[in-house]
Amino acid sequence: MEVVIVPDAAAGGEVIAEAVAALLRRKPDALLGVATGSTPLPVYRALAGKVRAGTVDTSRTRVCQLDEYVGLPAGHPESYRSVLLREVVEPLGLSPDRFMGPDGAAADVAAACAEYDAALAAAGRVDLQLLGIGTDGHIGFNEPCSSLASRTRIKTLTEQTREDNARFFDGDITQVPHHVITQGIGTILEARHLVLLATGEGKAEAVAATVEGPVAAVVPASALQLHPHATVVVDEAAAAKLKLAPYFRATYAAKPDWQGL
Numbered sequence: 308m309e310v311v312i313v314p315d316a317a318a319g320g321e322v323i324a325e326a327v328a329a330l331l332r333r334k335p336d337a338l339l340g341v342a343t344g345s346t347p348l349p350v351y352r353a354l355a356g357k358v359r360a361g362t363v364d365t366s367r368t369r370v371c372q373l374d375e376y377v378g379l380p381a382g383h384p385e386s387y388r389s390v391l392l393r394e395v396v397e398p399l400g401l402s403p404d405r406f407m408g409p410d411g412a413a414a415d416v417a418a419a420c421a422e423y424d425a426a427l428a429a430a431g432r433v434d435l436q437l438l439g440i441g442t443d444g445h446i447g448f449n450e451p452c453s454s455l456a457s458r459t460r461i462k463t464l465t466e467q468t469r470e471d472n473a474r475f476f477d478g479d480i481t482q483v484p485h486h487v488i489t490q491g492i493g494t495i496l497e498a499r500h501l502v503l504l505a506t507g508e509g510k511a512e513a514v515a516a517t518v519e520g521p522v523a524a525v526v527p528a529s530a531l532q533l534h535p536h537a538t539v540v541v542d543e544a545a546a547a548k549l550k551l552a553p554y555f556r557a558t559y560a561a562k563p564d565w566q567g568l
């Protein structure tokens with residue numbers, strides 16, 4: 308696992324956007340796994356800037372969702388599909404027919420999960436999966452004690468996650484669904500490159516457990532330790548509890564530019 312400590316969220320967005328741009332220059336039809344939440348927004352902003360400047364071509368890029376709420380009516384502004392259409396597909400100039408995600412409004416949720424898992428495999432696997440992290444260490448919506456081998460399936464949110472996400476629902480926790488569909492941890496680990504971005508002091512504990520703690524289902528993000536190409540980008544605040552921070556800084560400072568993330 309590589310840990311990159313950047314001064315702030317904007318710098319994190321820039322570093323990751325450059326890695327995505329490098330991937331798209333190598334493989335224009337790459338499948339990009341995108342995440343929701345506030346954390347990845349600087350990445351999308353930086354990427355949109357590159358698209359506008361003409362330094363990256365997204366005309367063939369495919370994108371896929373990490374997770375979705377269950378039971379929100381189709382087109383609800385806070386469904387992750389709507390959020391990603393608004394924050395990623397539109398600003399990056401992508402075609403909506405190159406965007407795939409699970410159907411959170413399906414009558415048969417189990418079938419929708421299995422279909423989505425199969426669709427990701429049929430698409431040739433995700434090339435780069437962008438991840439945020441929950442304050443409890445979740446990735447996607449894999450809450451603590453999710454199986455590290457799990458596939459796309461329905462999960463129940465913890466009270467903590469519903470409280471954290473209430474800000475997207477006018478601060479009203481009763482509007483936050485209890486159930487979600489999420490790519491499983493086993494599914495996420497099939498992506499070729501995992502890039503987790505964490506910013507702010509509220510994530511410092513989860514980051515330390517992810518990077519320096521044991522691999523344990525109670526900290527779902529610690530599964531990144533099992534992946535051959537996992538990158539964790541953190542700002543100073545989120546890095547505050549990393550004992551190996553001096554080593555991570557020195558390693559990144561000495562890294563040749565051509566290597567990328």
Ligand SMILES: N[C@@H]1[C@@H](O)[C@H](O)[C@@H](COP(=O)(O)O)O[C@@H]1O
Nearest residue numbers: 342344345346439440441447448
């Ligand atoms: N399902 C999403 C996660 O993918 C995201 O990482 C997490 C953190 O969100 P934020 O980046 O807003 O802190 O929120 C939600 O639970």
